[in-house]
Amino acid sequence: MPDSDKRYANTLARGLSILRAFRPTDNGLGNLDLSERTGIPRSTVSRLTFTLCALGYLTHGRHHDKYRLGPAALALGNIAAASFSFVEIATSIMQRLADETATLIGVSIQDDGKMLMVKTWRPAGSPSIWLDVGYRMPMLSSSSGAAYVGALTDEETAKLAALLPEDQGQALTRLTEQAREQLLAKGYAFVSGPERFAQSINALATPYRPSEFGAPVAFFSGATSDALSDDRIHDSVGPALARAVDELRRxxxxxFPAIAPH
Incomplete structure (x- = not known):
């Protein structure tokens, strides 16, 4: 595990865990909330939130008010977003795909062993209840996770395995093999049936490896199971997503494709 390395700064890791705990739907979090979400003792959380407030990464209006992400976190996020030119280039391509397929199109990245949604494009007239930026999906039971692991090199897969609980090792191996076969045969990966983490939502994903990143990201298409059946995935939406990501690569x-040679 990374925390066994002498170079690993545990206090820094805990501070970043506090920032990662926030979700777009939160109306502020208290120290107890943060302790429960991160597993960090409340006394330690109190010291970390004090420090993060002093640095501007967290803010709270009054002494007993809950914490919210502060201006320094917003500035860091905007700088990071501006650094990834592929998102801006992808916008016209992915918005067109969202409108044509009537599905939610988005980008997810691996974050602490889960897939974090970082950008979405909604079809015109879509309901506001659709998933949005900040939503986290399980790595091993989502199509975004499948596309991500299927595009990893053997070395990257080994590093990912070190982040996951030991009892998930076999599941990671199975998903990696399945996803690689799907990506090579179809250009997209998907998790269907009872293996899917949310039975009410169906999705598929295609990996893309940005030059700015050291690892791939997953472009996904998703909708309710009624609107996006397995047959529709294979007949039209899956090939359309693969073509859209190929267009982005060009x-x-x-x-070169995102799938690493093995």
Missing amino acids: ATGQG
Whole structure:
């Protein structure tokens, strides 16, 4: 595990865990909330939130008010977003795909062993209740996770395995093999049936490896199971997503697929 390395700064890792605990739907979090979400003792959380407030990464209006992400966190996020040019280039391509397929199109990244939704494109007239930025999906039971692990090199897979609980090792191996086969045969990966983490939502995903990142991201298409059946995935939406990501690769000057050779 990374925390067994002498170079690993545990206090820094805990502070970042506090920032990661916040979700878009939160109306502020208290020290107890943060302790429960992160597993960090409440006394330690109190010291970390004090420090993060002093640095501007958290804020709270009054002494007993709950914490919210502060201006420093917003500035850091905006700087990071501006650094990834592929998202801006992808916007016209993915918005067109969202409108044509009437599905939610988005980008998810691996974050602490889960897939974090970081950008979405909604079809015109879509309901506001659809998932949005900040939502986290399980790594091993989501199509985004499948596309991500299927695109990893053997070395990257080994590093990911070190982040996950030991009892998930076999599941990671199975998903990796299945996803690689799907990506090579179809250009997209998907998790269907009882293995899918949310039975009410169906999705598929295709990996893309940005030059700015050291690892792939997953472009996904999702909708309710009624609107996006397995048959529709294979007949039209899956191939359309694969073509859209190929178009993005050409637009960004990438002449190679995201899937690593094995």
